[in-house]
Structure formats: C-alpha cells, structure tokens
Amino acid sequence: MAFSYFIPKNGYFSTPISPFSIRGLGVNLTKNISLETGGSLYRMSGLNIKGLPFETKDPLVGPNFTIFVPVEIVFGLKGNTIQFDIKGGGFFFYGFDQKINYGNMDRAMREYYNLEIVNSNLSFSNKPGFGYHAGAELTLSVTSQVGVSLETNYLVGSSQFPLTGSYTGGENNTITTEAVDYPDAKIDFTGLEFSIGVFFNSGGGGQPQKRRRR
Numbered sequence: 001m002a003f004s005y006f007i008p009k010n011g012y013f014s015t016p017i018s019p020f021s022i023r024g025l026g027v028n029l030t031k032n033i034s035l036e037t038g039g040s041l042y043r044m045s046g047l048n049i050k051g052l053p054f055e056t057k058d059p060l061v062g063p064n065f066t067i068f069v070p071v072e073i074v075f076g077l078k079g080n081t082i083q084f085d086i087k088g089g090g091f092f093f094y095g096f097d098q099k100i101n102y103g104n105m106d107r108a109m110r111e112y113y114n115l116e117i118v119n120s121n122l123s124f125s126n127k128p129g130f131g132y133h134a135g136a137e138l139t140l141s142v143t144s145q146v147g148v149s150l151e152t153n154y155l156v157g158s159s160q161f162p163l164t165g166s167y168t169g170g171e172n173n174t175i176t177t178e179a180v181d182y183p184d185a186k187i188d189f190t191g192l193e194f195s196i197g198v199f200f201n202s203g204g205g206g207q208p209q210k211r212r213r214r
Contacts, residue, residue, distance in 0.1 A: 004040070006155075008191035011059045012045030023070070034074045036087070042066045046101060049161060051184035054112035058104040061161070061187060066095040070133060081141045088134035091157060093189055098126050106167075115169035122165035122180070129189055131157015149197055157189035 004021065006014045026036030044066045046059030072089030100122055110118040135153030142148065163182040168175060 003197060004193070004195035006042060006044075006191055006193045008044075008047050008059075009188060010048040010057045011188075011191065012062065014042055014044045014046075016040045016042050017065075026074070032076055032078075034076065035071075036074055037069065037071045039067065039069045042068055044095065047095075048188045049163075049185050050158065050188045051186045052108075052163075052182050054108055056104065056108040058101075058108070060101050060105050060108070061095075061098060062101060064095045064098050066093055068093045072133070083139040083141075083147075085137040085139070086135075087137065087153070088132070090130065090132050091155065092128065092130055093157060093159065094128045095126065095159070095187065098124065100124065109167055110169070113167075113169060114171075116171045118167050118169045120165065120167040120180075122163050124164075124185075125160070125162050127160040129157050129159025129187060131155055131189055133157075133193075135193075146198060146200060149195070151195045153193045155189060155191055155193060158186040159189065161185045161187045 004016050006016075008014065020041035021039070023038030023040065024036050025038050026034050028034045042065070044062050044064050046062035047064075048056070048058070049060040068091060070089060070091040072087045074085050074087040076083055076085040078084075102120060105122070106118045106120055109120055110116070133153050133155040135151060137149055137151035139147045139149045163185045164180070166177055166179045168177045170176070
C-alpha cells in the first residue's frame, strides 16, 4: 500500500482513487529484468490542452476520471536489503466524465482574441491516449517479504481532443459571435508521478511481484 500522486504539467495536483489502483504486476524475464503492468483510476483535478492556437499554463479540462495502464520493462539491481530499479515503457490512458474548465478557457480565449469579455460554448470528441514514461524505484527491505519503496516516474502522453463550437465576445460595446474549430487539440498527459509506500514480495524465482498503491 502506498500514497501515490500525479503532478501534471500546467495542471492541478491529482491522486488515484483507492482501492482502484494496483501496480507492479508482472513476471521476471531474467535475474535482473522483469516485465510489469497494472492500472490506476485517477481523479484528475485538471489537465491542460495543447494544439490550440493559443497557450495557457492553466488547466482547460477537468475534473475528470482517468484510467491509466502502464506496461514497462524494469531493470533491477538487488542487494541483501536494498534494490534499485530503473524502468521505462509505454502507457494507455482514457479520461471519462470530461468537463471543459470554461473559466480558464474563456480567459485564455479573451487574451488571444484581444477582447474584453468572452463566453465560449464548445463541444469535444474524447479519444483514448498513449504515451511513454521512465522512472526509478528504491526499495528498502524490512523483512524478506516486506519493504518500503520510493518511486518516481516522468510521463509524456496525449490524446486527441478536437474542439468545435463558438464564442461570443465583446469590445467597445460591440458583441459578436464567431465559430471556432480546433481539430488539433490534444489533452496533455505530461507530468510527474511519485509514490511512497510498502512493497509486498510474493516470492522469488519466476513468481510475479505484487505491489498495491492507493
């Protein structure tokens, strides 16, 4: 069990939903190399959108729920009471119950279109996303079965999130409504994931290693 967190680039601090998070399931391929996977259900407080004609450091979508499933190769160096793992691979994610943060979106559009006020009305097409990640984990053994782990992963991913709709904007007492189409918009799933927790080892040899995070 562990405390696990995700800090997205230009987003809000987010956490997994317990107990819907289990990671580190896999098999040993060699003495030092293993293949691992798992999954987490995150409550994302806010993520950014890239591929727009304007940029902002404020999150433009969220809160939402996001399923995150990594697949990674782990290279481990193990001593009597300590183990250091270097890991990397790819991941799949899918956000549902998506919401546009209209407060941040309208503010960014107002600055980009140089208007005094903007109210947007947008629709989106939600798609699954993919990416890659790399990280490291340090495990200190308390007994032969239990240890304490510290892990950090850097994630880089995106999912297509094309936006269409319109905005109504005003300047100098003139109000206009304009159509917008942002076909290249993507949810930016880039950030730092870290955890502090307890490691459970089911056994040696070719048996799988199990870890749970919440």
